[in-house]
Amino acid sequence: MRTIDDFTRPLEYLSPLDDPLGMIVREWAETWVIPHRRRFDEDWKEHRLIEPAFKRLMGELGLQRVLFPEDLGGWGLGRSNYAGTSSYRLFEEVARADSGMAVAFGVVFWPLVMICMEPHVNRQLCEEFAPIFCSTTEPRFAANAMTEPQGGADIENMEIVKGSTIQTTAVLDGDEWVINGHKLWPTNSGGVCDLFGVVCTTNPGSEDPNDFAFIFVPADTPGVTQGPPYEKAGMAADKNGDIWFENVRVPKHYRAHGPGLDLLYFKEVITFGNLGSIAFVGGSMMNVYERLYQFVSEETYRGKPLKEHDAVAGALADIARDIEIIRIVGYQYARMVDRPDLYGPRWSEEMVAKGRAYKYWACDRAVEDVGRAMNIMSFYGADRDWDVEKHWRDLKIVQLWMGGKQLCQAEVARWFFDCRTL
Ligand SMILES: Cc1cc2nc3c(=O)[nH]c(=O)nc-3n(C[C@H](O)[C@H](O)[C@H](O)COP(=O)(O)OP(=O)(O)OC[C@H]3O[C@@H](n4cnc5c(N)ncnc54)[C@H](O)[C@@H]3O)c2cc1C
Structure with missing residues (x-):
C-alpha cells in the first residue's frame, strides 16, 4: 500500500533535519490533532481543544523558537541554508492534520522574517522579542x-x-x-x-x-x-x-x-507567504489522498472496489498527479528561497511573481481536485467523518488570502509580460 511518503521529495537538496523534524510533527499530529480535529469547528471561539495542541507543538516541542538565533534560545533557522525547505516540510506536515493550525503556526514567523533572516538580521529587535517566544513553554503568537x-x-x-x-x-x-x-x-x-x-x-x-x-x-x-x-x-x-x-x-x-x-524586505515576507500557502495546500491534499485512498479501496460498486473502475481511476490519477506536482513545485520554490546565490534575493519582483504563480496554480488544482474527490465519495464527501469536506472548506480559504487569485494573476502577468499598469 502506498503512503503520502511515496510522493516525491527532492532528496538531493533536503536538509538532514527534514525527515526527523517531519516525523516529530507527524507524531504530534497523530496524537494531538487528528483524533480531535472534527470538533475544532465548534471550538473556533474558545480554542479549548485547539490550545493544548498548540501548546505541545509550539511551546513544549519548541517549534515557535526556530527562527531566532541559537544564542537567544532559538534554533537558528534564520541563518540556515535550509530555512525554506525546512519550513516547507514543517508547514506541510501540520497542514496534513489541520491547515488552520498550519497557518497560525506559520504566521508566528511571518513578521519575524523581517528581523530574523540573514542577511538582514536586526539583532537588537531579535534580542528584544526572542524572550516572548523562547522563554516559555506556552504558545505565543505573532x-x-x-x-x-x-x-x-x-x-x-x-x-x-x-x-x-x-x-x-x-x-x-x-x-x-x-x-x-x-x-x-x-x-x-x-x-x-x-x-x-x-x-x-x-x-x-x-x-x-x-x-x-x-x-x-x-x-x-x-x-x-x-x-x-x-x-x-x-x-x-x-x-x-x-x-x-x-x-x-x-x-x-x-x-x-x-x-x-522596510519595503524591500517586506517583499520577502510576501515570498514566504506564498511558500507557506503552497505547503498548506500540499499538506491538506496529502490528507485528502489518504482519506480518498481508504474510501475507494473499501467502497465497492458492482462487486469491485471503486478504484478498479476506469472512470474513477482516471480521476484518481489526475488527483495523484496534481499532488505530486504540488509537492515538487513547493520544494523547488523553497529551494529558490534557500539559494539566493543562484536565484537572486528573496525580495525580488521575480521571486514574488513566481511565488504567486505557484501559489495560485496549487490552489486552483487543489480546489478542483478536492471537489472531484467529493464527487467520487458522493454523500460521504460531505460527511464530516471522512474529513474531506474540512479540507474543501480550508483549501478555498487559502485561495482567497494574500490578494486572492486576481492579484496573483496581475503580478505574474506583469513580470512575465512586462505589463506596467496592472
Ligand atoms: C484566513 C485568512 C487569513 C488572513 N491572514 C491575513 C494576515 O495574516 N494578514 C493580513 O494582513 N491579512 C490577512 N488576510 C486578509 C487577506 O489577505 C485579504 O482578504 C486579501 O489580501 C484580499 O484583500 P481584501 O479582502 O481587502 O480585498 P481587496 O483588496 O479589496 O480586493 C477585492 C477584490 O479585488 C481583487 N483585486 C485585487 N487586486 C487586483 C488587481 N490588481 N486587479 C484586479 N483585481 C484585483 C481581489 O482579488 C479581490 O477579489 C487573511 C484572510 C483570510 C481569509
Whole structure:
C-alpha cells in the first residue's frame, strides 16, 4: 500500500533535519490533532481543544523558537541554508492534520522574517522579542497586520501601488512612533496575538518607498484593541479579527529597518507567504489522498472496489498527479528561497511573481481536485467523518488570502509580460 511518503521529495537538496523534524510533527499530529480535529469547528471561539495542541507543538516541542538565533534560545533557522525547505516540510506536515493550525503556526514567523533572516538580521529587535517566544513553554503568537478596511490586495501590490493606499499612520514623536489605524483579518489576531508587525505609512498617499514602515507593536501596548474572532467557513484554529491602533506609542527602534529597506524586505515576507500557502495546500491534499485512498479501496460498486473502475481511476490519477506536482513545485520554490546565490534575493519582483504563480496554480488544482474527490465519495464527501469536506472548506480559504487569485494573476502577468499598469 502506498503512503503520502511515496510522493516525491527532492532528496538531493533536503536538509538532514527534514525527515526527523517531519516525523516529530507527524507524531504530534497523530496524537494531538487528528483524533480531535472534527470538533475544532465548534471550538473556533474558545480554542479549548485547539490550545493544548498548540501548546505541545509550539511551546513544549519548541517549534515557535526556530527562527531566532541559537544564542537567544532559538534554533537558528534564520541563518540556515535550509530555512525554506525546512519550513516547507514543517508547514506541510501540520497542514496534513489541520491547515488552520498550519497557518497560525506559520504566521508566528511571518513578521519575524523581517528581523530574523540573514542577511538582514536586526539583532537588537531579535534580542528584544526572542524572550516572548523562547522563554516559555506556552504558545505565543505573532501577526502580520497588512490588510485594512479599504483593501488588502493593494497593500501587497507594492510594485504598482507602492504603499500609497495604506491608511495606518506612523508619526515620529521624539524617540517614539505614534501609530493610528485599523487593520483586519490578520492570522493570529482575534485576541490571541502577542506581537504585531504592522504595515504603516509615514506619509499617507505617498508612493515613496521611504514612507513605507514596518513597525513591531507588542499586543499589550496601551491603545491596541483586538476585536473578537470572526466565524468563517473553516480553519477554526486560525483566529482573525479587527485590530485598532489608537495613539499607540512604541520606541523608535521598533521600526524593522527604516526608510526603503522596510519595503524591500517586506517583499520577502510576501515570498514566504506564498511558500507557506503552497505547503498548506500540499499538506491538506496529502490528507485528502489518504482519506480518498481508504474510501475507494473499501467502497465497492458492482462487486469491485471503486478504484478498479476506469472512470474513477482516471480521476484518481489526475488527483495523484496534481499532488505530486504540488509537492515538487513547493520544494523547488523553497529551494529558490534557500539559494539566493543562484536565484537572486528573496525580495525580488521575480521571486514574488513566481511565488504567486505557484501559489495560485496549487490552489486552483487543489480546489478542483478536492471537489472531484467529493464527487467520487458522493454523500460521504460531505460527511464530516471522512474529513474531506474540512479540507474543501480550508483549501478555498487559502485561495482567497494574500490578494486572492486576481492579484496573483496581475503580478505574474506583469513580470512575465512586462505589463506596467496592472
Ligand atoms: C484566513 C485568512 C487569513 C488572513 N491572514 C491575513 C494576515 O495574516 N494578514 C493580513 O494582513 N491579512 C490577512 N488576510 C486578509 C487577506 O489577505 C485579504 O482578504 C486579501 O489580501 C484580499 O484583500 P481584501 O479582502 O481587502 O480585498 P481587496 O483588496 O479589496 O480586493 C477585492 C477584490 O479585488 C481583487 N483585486 C485585487 N487586486 C487586483 C488587481 N490588481 N486587479 C484586479 N483585481 C484585483 C481581489 O482579488 C479581490 O477579489 C487573511 C484572510 C483570510 C481569509
